[in-house]
Structure formats: structure tokens, C-alpha cells
Amino acid sequence: MLINSALGEFVGSGDGVRNDSAASVGGHSVQAGHIHGDVHFHRGTEDRLVPRQLPLAARHFVNRAVEQDALTTLLGGAKTGGFVLISTVDGIAGVGKSTLAVHWAHGMRDRFPDGELYVNLRGFDPAAEPVKPTEALAAFLAALGVSGERMPQDAEARAALFRSLVHGKRMLLLLDNARTAEQVRPLLPSSPSCLVLVTSRNRLHELVVREGATRIALEVLTDDEAGQLLARYLGDERVAAEPEAVRELVRHCAGLPLALGIAAVRAAENPDFPLDELVSDLQDERDRLDALDAGGVTGVRAVFSWSYRSLRPEAARMFRLLGLPTGPDISLAAAADLAGMAPREARALLAELARANLVDQHKPGRYQFHDLIRAYAAECAAADEAPTDREAAIRRLLDHYLRTSHAIRQSIREHERIFVSELPSSDVEPLSFGDEAQRLAWLDAEHPNIVAAIQQASRQGFPVHAWSLPVSLMYFFRLRGHLEVWIDTFGLAVDATRRIGDRQAEARALYGLGIGHHQMKQFDEGMRYGDLARELFEQVGDRYALGFALLAGAEGYTRVQRFDEALEMARRGLELQDEVGDLNSQGYGHSSLGVVYMGMREHDKARSHFKEALPLYREAGEQFGEAYVLNALAGLDLEDGDVDSALATYQEALQLRQAIGYRRGEAQSLRGMGGALKAAGELDEAHVCWGRALEIFDEIGDAEAGDVQAELDRS
Template sequence: MRNEGASLGVADGLEFRLLGPVEVWRGPERLAVSSRHQRSVLAALALRPGRAVSVDALVDAVWEEDSPQSARRQVVKLVSRLRCALGDAITTRSGDYILNAGPDQVDASVFDSSVAGARRLSATDPAGAASAVREALRLWRGPALSGVTSGLAAQATWLEESRLAALEDGVDWELAAGGHAALVAELTILAVEHPLRERLVGQLMLALHRSGRTTEALEVYRRTHERLADDLALAPGAGLQQLHVAILRDDPAPAAPTLRPGARPRVAVPRQLPAAVAGFTGRASQLKELTGLLDRNDTVVISAINGTAGVGKTALAVHWAHQVADRFPDGQLYVNLRGFDPSGQPVRPAEAIRGFLDALGVPAQRIPAGLAEQAALYRSQLADRRILVVLDNARDTSQVRPLLPGSAQCLTVITSRDHLGGLIVSEGARAVPLDLMTTAEADDLLTSRLGPERLAVEPQAVSDLIEICAHLPLALSIVAARATLTPALSLTELAKQLRDARDRLHALDIGDTSVNLSAVFSCSYRTLSAAAARMFRLLSLHPGPDISVPAAASLVGTGRDQAHAALSELTRAQLLTEPSTGRFTYHDLLRAYSAGKACQDETAQARRAAMHRMLDHYLHTAHAATLLLNPPNDQLPLAEPQPGAFVDELADDGQAWQWFTTERPVFPAAIDRAADAGFDTHAWQLAWSVASFCIRAGHWEQMVTTQLVAIAAAERAGEPRGQAWSLRELGRAYTRLGRYPDAQASLHRALDLDQRLGDLIGQARSHNNLGIVSYAQGDHPEALEHGKTAYALFHAAGHRPGQADALNAIGWMQTQLGRHAEALRSCLQALELHRAVGSRHGEADTWDSLGHAHHNLGEHRRAIACYHNALDLFQKLGSRHPQADTLIRLGATYHDAGDFHTAHHCWQQALPILDDLHHPDAAALRARLAEHPPAP
């Protein structure tokens, strides 16, 4: 770790090396740290020298998520073994561990300090700054944190990002000092290692151009442009495009692209906060403490609001977030992590990150599969942006740690019943404990809801109500709603009713056994109309975070208007909230109370019938929606929906896409609930019905999870056809994730079942999907063979729509092999068949393929005519997403024909369609429009 440019202070003779294989040295001797688990504990301590690290944080460092029950005990043993090697370097304080080393004894800290000094020096001495960075980079001996467990993957990614950023800064300063010729060889290697890192690519282009090798610089840009388009469906960023133009113009002093905010391409600005809290009162000291965090911009700021259930943590966080939203111009992210929701499992970190990446406008194809990689991409998206992140209702430290930004410009607010001590110790989170309301705050809350005049008449009753509600904001809000809805009822009588209540909420532990929340809840529950009370009970059967009016109508088996009236009554009584128009939810304490009332007041048969109707709502609506998205799909043999089940009427694929997008968080829980409750056929059929949306929207990991549940459900139900259908969907998901061996295994299992069932159409579908796997792996000849086999099977089954689909797929594959004339013949046959069977969607798809073949033959006029035929049909059918696809290809044809103005117009027509559908392709199209502005 020692080097001439950056020596380490070693007062106790120890040096800790993290920038490569994790090692510890005493002078010339490397000490033995034998196991990966030991090295992980050592690294976690050395990343925070001199700071207390909790046992929980060390457990996370060693095991990430799946820690054994004995994890804490094992960590204690690991630390004990490290002490044998390190002596007194590790000490204990209040149950936490501290590595007693200075920053100058840890190579990662030395590196950070050296780079920070170089950046300060760069303004006056760029050459000196570059030299200092080069010296600091010599501390690196390989990939950071090598030889440790996956629990430190995010920290390793962050260290690697720091190395590359420092290297890029140093190259900038060397270029400024005229060192372009000497940098070409190094930058050529770096650009190969990091082909999508545009700053390095731009530096290589600049070094080549300044060295008189302009043709090579332009070739680098061309290759990068193609790589971005092929791998990510993106165009180069604005900075790289500007450098390209400057080199083409032979500007005398083109500048390398930088990461300044002004040079960024246009990005999405998320606004995810729930509706502002009406009538919020009190909590002045906590609000002041939270606002004080805004002035700390030198470090990553995390605030952990903790307190018992019902104490108002979410209300405080959301109220404050709305107050300061203007201080975060790059947006606000929010997620309810459902850490203590009695209805289901907490939200997985990967699911939450995926939601954030969607909100940040990251295209689905850019999102990696692994949690560590997703977390790294998420942090990269937040770098140099000022965003407020609200993580509501967190279960524990391990759930939120992957969701924390790495940028000091962002601020994270977390609410939890857990104290999140691991974050306080290891991440420096600021604890904001939230206790019960003071008497004055509780009085203010009731005053804001009921008015000072009413409270002044019965001061003793007000005091009694505050005592009965145990100063809990949730309980006080419900009581205030009860008093508002029955103005003739005196507060004294209301307090008497509450004191006389006998039932208690035994299932909940809110930390104070004297609190009778059941009395508060039952006071409002008993005054509900019969319809609203039944709605309240049956809502506990719904597995999702929130529910729509049609789904609620299906639960109770009434009409939509009656259901909406019941939901509105519950909202007025403060037993439900409406976070967005037409979506209803409630606090998990109320959910638990609701579940208890359902078990008490509804028979098992009634509960099962309600669940049956609810599952019918989701299944039949999803099935209709997927047929709108993919009209050639085979239809499932659905049973008739139960009387009282409400099926949404969707007019076109745009409405179908919007329905899927809104309901997506419900699907995994609904499929699990169906399987757990014995509705196995519903489970696999619902999983199949949402699969096409998941494929298009990029929710491939979710799709894998649901299809595995579906396969098991179909097997239990004795439905091998359902197994085969589910296996095919699993294969499609694995294909999108790049897990090609898994995809092939799933599809071959499906094919085997199809063959045993004698299902020729199923076999054809499986071959079609195997062709896609081959295509994805670049094996176009094999993909074509699968397409031909699929056609033969469809032909043998007399399935003319399938034959037409297969011929169209064959034609598309022939274009990939450069056999465009053959492609035209295949697609013309497909067109004839589609017309014969009356498949206008298939006809439109085939016109699109014909346009693509003519375009590749250079027959632009014919291509344009074919694309217009496709567009006419898609518009008549209301198929908005295919319209956008065809408009994009039509624009490319006009562009290649030299009509840049019309090309731009086509792309402009496609963009609002994709935006309306919240489709990930919108970002790529927006980048293309920026790259190809309209002709003057």
C-alpha cells in the first residue's frame, strides 16, 4: 500500500488495503485473514475507520439478505478471530465494534484524500493535479474489495466508480496540458474496457483528433453510436454529440464532454409524493429538525423517523416533504415499503429500486437483473441531481440500505417502527424519534378538525378523548371524523361510548398494552352503514397496497356506484384514505382490525366467495387487456366470472396498458394469494394474462417469480396444459434477462409437455420462443429453422392465424440474414393468410414487416407505402403502441431517403403515444429526436 506519492500513517504498525484483494499488513508482513467472511468483516470495519459499526451492519456485510439465524453469533466469532491477528486494533463500545485506525492507515481513505486535494489544485495547476491523481491511482492493486462476500458488492461498485471518476478527471487535466498524443494508447484500452462510458470515449476522440487522427476519432464515435443503439436503444449523450459535431467542423479547440449538469440530456423528473396531509398540526420540533438537515450538503444525509404504529410517522414525512419539495428541483421519489403490513410480505429492495428507475425514465432494457447492479445504476442516476427520497414504513435496515442514494445533494427520509440502529451507526443517519402527541398537539389536532367553539363547550370531554386515544394521531383523527359525521352527538357522550367498549385489538403490539385502539376503531365501525361496514371487512382480503373501485365492487359483489358510495363513506370516517383518484388504502393497524372483523362477522364461505369474485375481476380484466395488447394470442379457457364480479371494459390497447401499469403492484400478491387459498387455476391463468405486459414493460424478474408460482399451481391443479403455458412464459422472461440456458430448459420442458399432450399449437408456440432465444444469441439460421418448424406445426394443426404469424416471423428473420427478397415472399404469404382469416392486427403487423424489408432493399417509396398501410390499420384498430413502433421505422425510412423534416415529424408523432403509455422506449426516441433536429 505504500508508495512514493501517498504514504500512510502507521502509528500502530498496521496498514489496511481495500483497493484490490482485502489485506492487512504490519510493516513488511502480511497478516493472515483466512476466510472470505473474515475479510468481509475486516473490510466493513476498515471502510469506516474510527467509527462504531453495529453487529447488524456486519451481518449485512457478510450475508447481504439471506443471513442464517446464527449470523450475529458468527459475526462475534469472526471479530474474535480478527482480534487474535490484529490485537487491540478492534475495540467494543456499547455492543458495536470500532477499528482504531486513522484514515491514513486505510488505502481507500488515502485515495479519497489525495483525489480531493488534486481537484482543489486543478484550478491553478492542472498538470500538478494530474500528477497527483496518477500517484493516487497507484494505490489500486486490482478490483476493490476482492475476496469478500457479495454483501459488500455495492461498496465495491462505489469504489470502482470513484476510481474511474478520478481517472477521467486526471485525463481531462492532462489533455488541457497538451498530453493528447501520450494518452491515445491508454484511452484506447480504457474505451474497450468501458465502451458505454461516454466521457472516456470523448476523451479518446479528442486525443485522436488533436493528434491528427481525425478519421479514427470519427470511427470511435460511429462504433459507440452503434453500440448504444444495439445494446440500449439509446443515442449518445448531448456532450458526446457536441464533440462529434465540433470534430466534423474541425473546430480549433473542441472540448471533451463533461459531467456538468448543464451538459446532461433531458431526464425525467419524478413527482411521486402522495397527496399532502390535510389539517396537519403539531410536530414543530421534528419539522424544525428535518428542515435543518437541508443545510448539510457535505455528506449523504439520511433521516430516520421512528415511532410506534399510528403515531403519525408517514403524515409527518409526507407533510414535510411537500413543504420542501421546491428545494429538490430534480424530483421526489416515494415508496411504501409495507414493512409491517399484515396482509403480505414487505416490498423487496429490487422491486422498490425498479419502481424508482422507471420513475427516473431509465429504459427497461438498460436495467440489469441483479440487486447490486440495480442499486449501482440507481445511485448513478441520482449522482449530480438534487432529489428527495422518502422510504415509508421500512421493515429494517437491510430493506432500505440498497435504496440509499450516494449523492450528498440528495436527502433521504425513512419512516419505520424499527429504530434502524444499523443506519444510524454505519451510515450516519439522523434519528428523529416520534413519540405520542403532547396534550397541546392533540388539542390542536382536534381543534383543526372540529373547530375551537365545539371544543370550548366540553373541555373535560376533550381531555377524556385525548386520554382514551392515548395521544395517537391515527386514533384522534378517527374520533374527530366520528364527531364530525354525527354533530348531534356530544363529545361527552362520544367519550362515554369509547370507555364502554369491551373489545380490544389483541393482535397488535404497538408498544403500550394500555392503549385500547379497538375501542377507537369500533366506535367508528359501529356507526357505518351496513354496506360500508361489509366493505371495510372484506377489504382485508385484498392483497395489494391499494384497491380500485371495480376491484372493491367485486369483493362485495355490488354495482360500481354502490361500491364507490361505501368507499367514500369509509374515507369520510377516516377509516380509508384516497392517495390518488379512485384508489383507496388504509393504515396497517386498520387492516388488522378489518381482518379481525372479517373473521368474526363473515363466514368462511362468504370470505371465499368474496375472494373468488375479486380474483375473477383481475383474471378476466387482465385476460381481456392482454388480448388487446396482443390480438393474435390464443385465448385461455376461462370459466365464467362469478355473479357480482366486475370486469373493467377496456376500449383499446392504450387503456389496457394503463390498466396494467396501475395495477402492476397488485399482481404478484394476487397470484400468491390465489395459490395459497387453493385457487390454483386462477393463479396460473392470471400469471399468464399479465405476462405480455411484464415482457413489454421490462418487469422480467417479477415475471420469473410469478411464473414459478404458476407452474406449481398448475401442477397441483392437475392441468399439464397450464404447466406448458406457464413454462413458455417463464422461458420468455429468462430470455429477456439473458439467462438463455434457463430459457431453453423451460421451453424444452414446455415442448415436452406439448408433445405428450399432442398439442401441435403449443409445440408451435414453443418453437417460436426457442427461435427468439436463438435470435437473441445471434444464431439467425437456427432461429429461422425454429420459425419454419413452427409454421409446419401450425399448418399441420390447421391453425391459419398461427401460420400467418409464423410466416411473418420467418420473413423478419430472413431480413436479419440479408435475404430481403425472400422476406418479401414470406411476408406476402403471411399478408394473404391474415386477410383470409380476418386478422386485421396480423395484417397490420405484416405490412410493417414488408416496409422493413423494402427499406433494407433501398426501396424507400415502397417501404413508405407499406408503413402507411400498417398505420392506417393500427389507427382504425386503436392499437397505439404498434402505431408508435411503425412511426419510428417510417421516420427512419424518410431519414435514409433524405427527407429529414418528415422523418422528424414521424418521430414527433410517435413520442406522445409512448409517453402516454409510460413506455420505456420513449427515452430512446427522445434521444433520437435530439440527435436529429428538424431541417431548418
């Protein structure tokens, strides 16, 4: 074991506040001089759920006393000098880094009253991509109570909000399976009241040099420790009865706790199975023995084979097939469709795999592999599953994600006809849900797996799924603000449509890619992809989609003040939507024309089109568009000097945006109300609105925060 770096003292911080009252107070008390505007009371932080995200600690654990003492010394050592305490635990695969970190952290939970956060960064996953810092930050912010609508879009904004939320709190962060210091650095808090524990196969020297981390190099178990671990599983009597076999097992497992644990489970399930025969199995795997002796990433392959060969044929097939997906985990329903069986059958097989320590049910109904076991399962699938069967299983899984996400989109956006796709034929049925909250919860849980499925479909020759899945998730990406993923997956969708030569599908993918760039305020890229989409829609004769693309393009061209082109596009788009006769589309047409005329400062024409759009949106049930139009009308009223009408309309737009949870729109309406209140001479109330808008813009990382701050500074 190697330890370096100065040790620091773990200290909390806080400010004392004195507040006197003339009478006894039974609950919360608010004292103020004068209050203007609306007053909203929110539950205090003490009522919020404290995140307790540590995974379950391992039952069989060799003490690792030296390493645990080092971590405890770090926690209670010398002065920190205001720096965050960081410890990195590194070592080869399967050496027990995560086990040690989780075990120690459970014993220290009482030191962290504000909770602990955990993320598996998948830095060395053999199939899936490492977790991006933006994704990890989104999960941390969600655990700290940040809703999807408030979620900042870029990594810097998310990191800044995360540091703000944990400042002064006594929290433990366990960043598991990191690949590089760059992957970890955005996840670090700035408050010395926090402790960060990082595990990695790499030695993260950069964190030691720059952030002052303490490094713990975790070595393989000694022979005595390995024997103790086997005894925890098998009992002292059995280990003592076959000392030579135990020594050989320890030698062939190279002191790796993961390999020793799996071997011990295999032996424990077969108490009459002589340990000498397990040793013989190792010796028979000549190619695998070399890797096992070297302790490499594939070194536990022979040990895994013991558990694999002991499975019933049905469970062995499930194990192999679970090696095919590349997502971070899999649900019971997805595993059932992957294997082509009923959920009840799949649950029994997954339970058998869990008992054999081949899969982990890390959440109710959700299963995941250790990365080494996943690699072995994939090898088993390649060796023991026919190519046609592997292809059929992957297709069933893709159908599971596509059919369910498509059904959810159709349910939530039933008034929106654009891009309703014809799905590939399949026997897989979509999942059903009771309400919209459950549908969105499924998407929240599965979207990392669906993104991985899109990537796999692109790589392995399922182009229809590779483009249809992003299209089915487009509304969800917008709702939750997954803009980077939106752009990445629609880029794959474009490539997939071009491979199969489906020009209409290519147009749909290009349209979605353009909208994603527009949402990221990358207007030049958005216009480029939008132009390509419109050209293709026109060529294939899809007039309905062409109308939408023209209207979206008109708004993009307005953003860069190319008004003549924007006006022509908006007029033509509205003509096409009038031909179709769809209320939502017609509402969008008039709304887009209103945006163009507003940009051109022709207020009467803009107001006329917005008022045409309003009843169309309302009859169609399109609340997002309705709120947008109301906010635009309020802005026109303010510019034209009708302050009372502007205030009333901003308030109406604000209430609707709050009701649908559109956080950015809420801030924009508050900003507009601040301007109207200033025009009415109510400067204090204007400051209240601007302050609330600034807070929201800062929380979601929106650039409009700078404009609001400038208005506050000027007034």
C-alpha cells in the same frame, strides 16, 4: 426524541457554460463544427414535468416543533463533505412518522426546485409483501421520464440509471414505511444536492453507521400534545367541558396520533355523544384494552371499532370486504366488483368510509388503507362475514382482474391465437376502454394489485385464477420488462396447475416460465422448462401450442450452439404451424429456422426462411416479428459484403422498432448500422450510431453495452 449524527449543509452544484453567438438568438441554439448522420432534437429537461409526488398533508397536525426543527437544521446545517444528507424517522406504528415527514416536506418544497419523489415501501403491511427495491426504482424512473421500453431489468442497472438522472439535482426523496436498510439502500442517490427522508418502525442503525444518516426517534404524544390534537378535531370548548374523559381517552390511546384521530372523528360526527361513553367502550373491550395500553400493532383495534360500529350496514360491509384484498390499493371498479354492486353504489359507500377516516382516496378513483386499519378490516371480515361470502367476494375480485386483463390481451394481440384460455364462469364483466393506450394504462395502474391477487389466489384455493392471470399478463410483462414478476408469478402458475391436475394448463404455465427465463438470458433454465412444456403439449395433443414451444426451444438451443437439436425442433415446429395454417405462427416458424441457420452460418438458407417469414408477418400485422426479421436480413447482408443493402435494411428495421417503442431492438439496429457504416469507410458516422446504441443499452441495463463499447474502443 433521539438525534445523532453530524449535521450537513444542503448545497447544489452546477457547471457554468459560456456560449457566444454573432447574432441574437430567439430560442435554442446549437453550435457544432461538423455533424454526420441524423440529427434529432429533443425537448430539454426544463420542459419536462417536475415530479411532485408528496401525498396530501394532514389537516390536523400537532406541531412536533422539536422534530421539525431537527429536520430543518439538517437541511441548512454544516458542510456535507460531499455526502448525501439522510434522515431516518422511526417509532412505533401509528405514532405519526409519515404525517410528520409529509408535513415538514411540504413546508420545504421551495428548497427542492427539481421536485420530490415518494414511495410507500409497505415494510410492515400486515397482508401485502414489502415493495422490492426494483419495483420502487421502476416507479421513480417512470416519474423521471424513463419509458417502459428503456426500463433496465435488474436492480443494479435501475439504481445506476436512477443515480445518473438525479445527479446534481436538488430533490427530496421520501421513502415511507421502510422495513430494512437493505430495502432503502438501492434507492439512495449519490449526489449531495439531494435530501433523503426515511420513515420506519425499525431503527435503521445500519444507515446511521454506514451512510451517516441522522436518526430521529419519534415518541408518542405527550398528554398535552394529545389534548391539543383532540381539540383540533373537537374544539376547545368540548375538550374543556369534559377534562376527565379527555384524560382517559389520551391514556387509553397511549398517545398514538392515529388512534386519537380516529376516536376524535367518531366523537366529532356525533356531537351529542358524551366522551365518557367512548371511554366506556374502551373499557368494555377487555382483550383490546391490553393491546391499546401497550401501544402494539393491534393496539388500535378498539378505537377502530368506534368508527366501524357507527357505519351504516352497507358501508360496514364494504369496510369488511376491503380488508380481504392484499394489493397496495383498490380502484372504484374493483371495489364495486368485490362487493357485487354497481360503481355508483360503491362510490357512495367509499365516500362514507373516507369521511370516517377509514380509507383514503389517495388518487382520483383509487383507495387505500393505513396498514393498521387494513388489519382491523380483515379481522372484521373474519368475524362478521360468513366464510362463503368472503370466498365469493375474493372470487369476484379475481374475476374482475382476470376478465379485464384477458380482454385487453385479446384486443392488443388479436392476431396471436396461442393460449387463448377458457375463463371460469362469472357474472363479472370486463372493463372496456377506448383505445390501446387506455388499456395499457389500466395494466400499468393495476399490475401490482394483480400480482398480489395471483399470490392470494395461490394461497387461498383459487388455482384456475392463479395460473390464468399470469398467462393473461405475459405480453404485458414482456412489453414493460417486468421480468422478475413474470418468473415469480409463472412459478405460482405451475404450482397451481399441478394442484388441480390440469396437464394442458401446466404445459402453458411451463412454457411461459421458460420464455421468462429466456428473456432474462437464463438459457439453461429456459430450456429446462421449455423441454417440460413440449413434453406435456405432446402428451395432451395440443399441436398448435407444441409448434410454438418447439420454435421457442429451437431459438434457445441455438443460443447455446446445440444446432442439430435446434434444427430438428425448428423443422418440426414449422410443420405443425403449416398444418394449422395461421399466418403469424407460420411466420414464426420460418423466422426460427432462419435463426438456426444463421447460427450455423448457412446464410443462403437463413435468408430464404427470413424472406418467407416477412410477408407472413406483414399480412398478420405482427410488427415485432417483422422488425426482427429485417434486422436479421441486414446482418446477413453485412456479413456477405453487401453494405448498401445492409444499411437500407437496418434503417427499415430501426424505423419500425422506433415506431412500436421497442427500445432494445432500436439499439441493436443502431449497432448493426454502425458496423455497416464502418465497412463503408464512414467511421465518424459509425461512431455516432454506436454511441446512440451504447446510450440505450446503458439506459436499459443490457449486457450488450459492453460489446458496443468494445467496438468503439477498437475503431
